[in-house]
Amino acid sequence: MPDPTDPGHLARLRVVGRAPVELRAVRRTHTIRLRHTDRRPVTGPAVGPDDLRAITAAVQAEGAWLHILRPDQLLDLAAAASHAQQAETADPAWQAELACWTGGTRPAGTGVPDDTIPLRAPQTTVPGRDFGHHGDLPVSTGHGRIAVYAVLYGPNDQSVDWLRAGEALSSAWLTAVELGVSVLPLSAAVEMAGTRQSMRRLAADLGHPYLVLRLGMLDTDDVGPPHAPRLPAQQRIDRPTPKASRPGRAEDDRPSGPKGGGRHDPASPPTPRRPVPARSPHVRTTPGRLGHLGVRVLAVHLVQTAVVAVWIAINVVAVLYRWDPYPFILLNLLFSTQAAYAAPLILLSQNRQADTDRVKAEHDYQVNQLALQYLIAWHRDTHGADCDCIRHAEPVVHGMLTALARDL
Numbered sequence: 001m002p003d004p005t006d007p008g009h010l011a012r013l014r015v016v017g018r019a020p021v022e023l024r025a026v027r028r029t030h031t032i033r034l035r036h037t038d039r040r041p042v043t044g045p046a047v048g049p050d051d052l053r054a055i056t057a058a059v060q061a062e063g064a065w066l067h068i069l070r071p072d073q074l075l076d077l078a079a080a081a082s083h084a085q086q087a088e089t090a091d092p093a094w095q096a097e098l099a100c101w102t103g104g105t106r107p108a109g110t111g112v113p114d115d116t117i118p119l120r121a122p123q124t125t126v127p128g129r130d131f132g133h134h135g136d137l138p139v140s141t142g143h144g145r146i147a148v149y150a151v152l153y154g155p156n157d158q159s160v161d162w163l164r165a166g167e168a169l170s171s172a173w174l175t176a177v178e179l180g181v182s183v184l185p186l187s188a189a190v191e192m193a194g195t196r197q198s199m200r201r202l203a204a205d206l207g208h209p210y211l212v213l214r215l216g217m218l219d220t221d222d223v224g225p226p227h228a229p230r231l232p233a234q235q236r237i238d239r240p241t242p243k244a245s246r247p248g249r250a251e252d253d254r255p256s257g258p259k260g261g262g263r264h265d266p267a268s269p270p271t272p273r274r275p276v277p278a279r280s281p282h283v284r285t286t287p288g289r290l291g292h293l294g295v296r297v298l299a300v301h302l303v304q305t306a307v308v309a310v311w312i313a314i315n316v317v318a319v320l321y322r323w324d325p326y327p328f329i330l331l332n333l334l335f336s337t338q339a340a341y342a343a344p345l346i347l348l349s350q351n352r353q354a355d356t357d358r359v360k361a362e363h364d365y366q367v368n369q370l371a372l373q374y375l376i377a378w379h380r381d382t383h384g385a386d387c388d389c390i391r392h393a394e395p396v397v398h399g400m401l402t403a404l405a406r407d408l
Contacts, residue, residue: 010163013237031174036227038182039129040137041122041144042216051179052148055215058175064154064168064210067203076202077149077212078126078377079370080195084188085130095132102131115226125377126214129188137225148215149186151199153207165210176215184214194366 003009052068059066069077088094101111117135122128123143152169154161169185176183190196190209199209218224311331315322324330 027178028174031177035173035177036224037116037184038218038225039116039118039122039184040139040225041124041142042147042182042214043140043142043144044146044217046146047148047181047215047217051176051181052215054179055172055176055181058171059152059168062168062171063164064152065203065207066168066172066213067151067153067206069149069151069202073202074125074149075374075377076198077189079373080189080198081126081186081212082376083369083373084192084195085127087192088188089130089132098132103133103135110231112228113226116228126186126212127377128184128186144214144216146216150213150215151203151209152211152213153200153203153209155207157208161208162210169211169213172213180218182214182216182218184216186212186214 056066056068102117103112103114112131114135114137116137117131117133118128118137118139119134120139122139123141124147125143125145126147126149152165152172154165154168173183188195189199189212196209199212200207203209308331311324312328315324315328316326
């Protein structure tokens, strides 16, 4: 980033001259106005292989990659997306930010208005974003089984790589619009560390996932949902003064004005940060290893019994070499020393075993929760999101899992 202390400053653009007007640039300028998000289920024809290759090539041209998911991988994606959204729903801070950016008419040109949010839950294999409320966008009763899902990923996970992923997304989206393909970004599965690892496995662990895309053909007879409002250019781009355009711009050289010269209002909620991989709760410490090893050594009772038997036999039978005659005071001293060292080693080993048991219990809980998400995704795909059994059973099961996680 140009300024590490200002995360809202994505890039610095310099106009160095005029370039010849190309037909592709003119077409892209018109395509930008047509680009929009359609959250309704895809019910048109399937996306052709030539179109998928063109969209993939557009992503690769910007330094990122696009992995088209196979049909057998969709349940993995559905389970990860459902699990991530349930975790985000339980986060009050996330819900507060979501409420700030969604709903209403959005007269300021920001966020997601109600007329672009589905009126009810769409019939899709992979659940879309849960906005916490229904909107005004009519949704058909068809199921979006014909949709194609892809993972946008890249080689690294630095800030510049995420910026490059945004450029790849823009290029792929504009290419898709020109081909008549609808694009719906799905970010829930990459917003949490655990589910993001699942997305990485779907891409064969070849890179870091940035976003999930749903692709489907547009219906030429359907005008589609209204376009979401967009910020004007003067609220997204600062025009620096000649002094500020030089490297090493001072903080007071920034243009003044409402909301910091077009910058995002500091009073607004912050943008969600990229997920940080969670650290394992089980750290194998050196004292724990030593304690475990010590207990294993002390547990070899046969060796210890043999040494004691030989010690007593020599000191009872031998005539010249009795170094510890009856009542074997030196042997008793050695046993006392052994007990003094064994006690703390046993405690360290027990603590380490308790940590191991806790990690195994948490792993079992996560596996059971993932299996539950598989069942919910399969049931949603078979019966639909509005099925009464899902509506009644899911809150009860979620409450039981929450109580179990609290006990763990």
